[in-house]
Amino acid sequence: MTRAAAERDDIRTRFQAVDTSNVADALDELGLTDQGLHPELTALSGERLAGWAYTIAGETASYEGTGDPAKMAACAGVGPGEVTVWAGDGAGICYFGELIALGMAERGAVGALVDGGVRDLKWLRRHGFSVFARxxxxxxxxxxxxxxxxxxxxxxxxxxxxxxxxxxxxxxLADEDGAIVIPDRAVDAALRRAEELTRTEVRIREALADGSSLQECLDRFGHV
Structure with a gap:
């Protein structure tokens, strides 16, 4: 789906205010029950990711030279509000580190999701560049x-x-609970429902703080 930049920014801002757990529940209701990523993918820098997927694929291969021109070209294409999503089979190998992350950030990338390895974590953390990796x-x-x-x-x-x-x-979207992928076709419906669930949770917490029992809250607001 083609979206204007302002719409993409608005959606990203709204997703930053909801938890992956509520998004996962919303996707379940939509019949998209297998969108969660493996629990090994955890935060190594930053605490949260929210952005549009910019995908990068790779493979294990022995080669000569001092760099990977295809990697540089791929990273040069990332844009504002995007999360680079890295896939490949490089067990034990770093897919990228500080300098490439800085280059992506210059282009507006908001983080990386890596089904593999990263390095330079001290510097990634100091730069505030969010990375969830295996x-x-x-x-x-x-x-x-x-x-x-x-x-x-x-x-x-x-x-x-x-x-x-x-x-x-x-x-x-990724946070303390893990990472999840929302297909573009389901973004609007999943976000609206996640926001509804978030508002219900707020009301439940307020009612509990006012002295209501958990059962009273569930009877009043339903299960979330």
Missing amino acids: YRTPIQSIGRWRVTGAQGAVTLRGATAPTVTVHPGDFV
């Missing part, structure tokens, strides 16, 4: 792992299914 490692990718393409469908490890397919323009 592992950390000091081992660079040059000569070991290379980018094979960008802005195509990629597969990441799933929470309730072996894999989750991420397309360019899907929405990525």
Whole structure:
């Protein structure tokens, strides 16, 4: 779905105010029950990701040279409000570190979701660049792992299914509970429902603070 920049910004701002748990429940109601990513994908820098997916794929490969031109070209295409989503088979290898992250941030990227490894975490944290990844490692990718393409469908490890397919323009949300992918076609409905669930939770917390029992709250507001 083609969206204007202002609409993309508004949606991203609204997603920043809801939890992944409520989005997951909303997706369940929409019949999208396997959008959660594997629990190994956790915050290594920052606490939250919310942005439009910009996908990057790679593979393990031995090669000569001092860099990966395809990686630089891929990263140069990222835009404002986007989260780079990295997929590949590079066990134990770093897909990117501080300098590439800074280059992405210059173009408006708001973080990275990496089904693999990253390094330079001290510096990523100091720069405030949010990264959710599967592992950390000091081992660079040059000569070991290379980018094979960008802005195509990629597969990441799933929470309730072996894999989750991420397309360019899907929405990525990650917080303390984990990471989830909202297909572009479901973004509007999932967001509206997640906001409704969030408002209900607020009312329940207020009622509990005023002395209502949990059962009274559930009877009044329903289960969330």
